[in-house]
Amino acid sequence: MRWYRINGMPNASDFSGNQSQIFRVKIQEESICVLLKNQKVYAFREECPHAGKSLLHSRCDHESEITCLAHNFKFSLEDGKCTSHNEGYRLQLLQTKTESNGDVLIYY
Numbered sequence: 235m236r237w238y239r240i241n242g243m244p245n246a247s248d249f250s251g252n253q254s255q256i257f258r259v260k261i262q263e264e265s266i267c268v269l270l271k272n273q274k275v276y277a278f279r280e281e282c283p284h285a286g287k288s289l290l291h292s293r294c295d296h297e298s299e300i301t302c303l304a305h306n307f308k309f310s311l312e313d314g315k316c317t318s319h320n321e322g323y324r325l326q327l328l329q330t331k332t333e334s335n336g337d338v339l340i341y342y
């Protein structure tokens with residue numbers, strides 16, 4: 235595993251307040267979602283852990299949670315745990331860091 239610099243994304247520092255946006259990037263043929271929210275960067279596999287639907291258009295209307303629109307499962311962006319059901323599904327979060335120039339890196 236190593237750090238991958240993500241090119242072509244808006245600078246993370248351009249996002250503030252309640253704005254959030256999810257982007258898809260490819261790392262080693264894997265589709266990764268990158269979410270910029272309140273100047274924080276989150277990264278997770280695009281496939282929903284419940285039934286594999288894309289999380290690209292998931293809803294992020296809570297401070298630290300996303301909702302998959304396929305069946306409305308909710309996942310914490312802090313630890314990946316499903317917060318809406320007790321079946322043990324877990325979002326696979328990836329480690330991220332933002333450099334001083336705003337560049338985003340993902341550990342994969």
Ligand code: FES
Pocket residue numbers: 282283284285286287302303304305306307
């Ligand atoms: S596939 Fe995401 S909630 Fe079912």
